[in-house]
Amino acid sequence: MTSHGPVLPIWSCGGCDLPWPCPTRRRELRAEYADAPVSLALYLGAYLVQAAEDMPWTSAGALHRRFIGWTRQPPEVQQRCRSDQIGTSATSPDDLGRHPVRPACRQFTPKR
Numbered sequence: 001m002t003s004h005g006p007v008l009p010i011w012s013c014g015g016c017d018l019p020w021p022c023p024t025r026r027r028e029l030r031a032e033y034a035d036a037p038v039s040l041a042l043y044l045g046a047y048l049v050q051a052a053e054d055m056p057w058t059s060a061g062a063l064h065r066r067f068i069g070w071t072r073q074p075p076e077v078q079q080r081c082r083s084d085q086i087g088t089s090a091t092s093p094d095d096l097g098r099h100p101v102r103p104a105c106r107q108f109t110p111k112r
Helices: 023-032 037-054 060-067 075-085
Strands: none
Touching (some): 023 037, 037 060
């Protein structure tokens, strides 16, 4: 069992106090749902609905990026984005996982 669960209704991480899902929980979820990406998206979608009810002031796009959008990025892109953000201040918890300059951090489109 992880200590990085959501603290409701503020949706921060119980283990590290970052916005949930935090980077640690994201890694855990990726490993847990490695063979079931659709199930991971459905699981996180249920949390997104709860978070939207708890935080009605947060935009739908920000909630989507925070709860589901990161699942489409490969882990190496997420790691690069997080390391680029060290020493910068995010304007809100919804900015977690986004980088203001690098578009690859906002959206990943797989090559076909």
